[in-house]
Amino acid sequence: ETGVTQTPRHLVMGMTNKKSLKCEQHLGHNAMYWYKQSAKKPLELMFVYNFKEQTENNSVPSRFSPECPNSSHLFLHLHTLQPEDSALYLCASSQGRIDYGYTFGSGTRLTVV
């Protein structure tokens, strides 16, 4: 158990479906992140939330919609995805201090069919 929990671990969805990914941390961290990890590509930062406020949106398509209702929970709402969106989606949290680094969840493996 890493302290950051992501559900579900695996998700298969059709291109017309709507689904949500959930991330939860009880480490007292005040920043949360969504990363996309595709095969043979570097980790891509998607969204950053600091104290529940979105501070970074890295040119992510609108079919991905984040939500951060409180500092412990982060969601990624998905709709009308494309097959190229299939990837491992990683959530991370941090204290907001450099020396603590990030704590990552185990990820959600998403397959769009």
Add this chain to the structure above:
Amino acid sequence: AQSVTQLDSQVPVFEEAPVELRCNYSSSVSVYLFWYVQYPNQGLQLLLKYLSGSTLVKGINGFEAEFNKSQTSFHLRKPSVHISDTAEYFCAVMENNAGNMLTFGGGTRLMVKP
């Protein structure tokens, strides 16, 4: 803006042999450097970090890395690898004015063979 280059996408090595995974970065300001490891079907786990002070840093599982400012490198080393070290390794950099934002390299897959 900072960038990170991991020159080797895959590094095969025999068990008990030494290994070095290379990482170079570019930045116009001072940086903090990290190595993360990702085992199959898991998230990333912090191996070690350089913030300041001694340029040789030691991490978990017997790994160490050396910060070389003149060569803008932060190579990861282990004197004797085990089968269990087979994983993906990511180098990451954070600029000191980047608001706690990490930029990752493309990763290096370490494959330890018996």
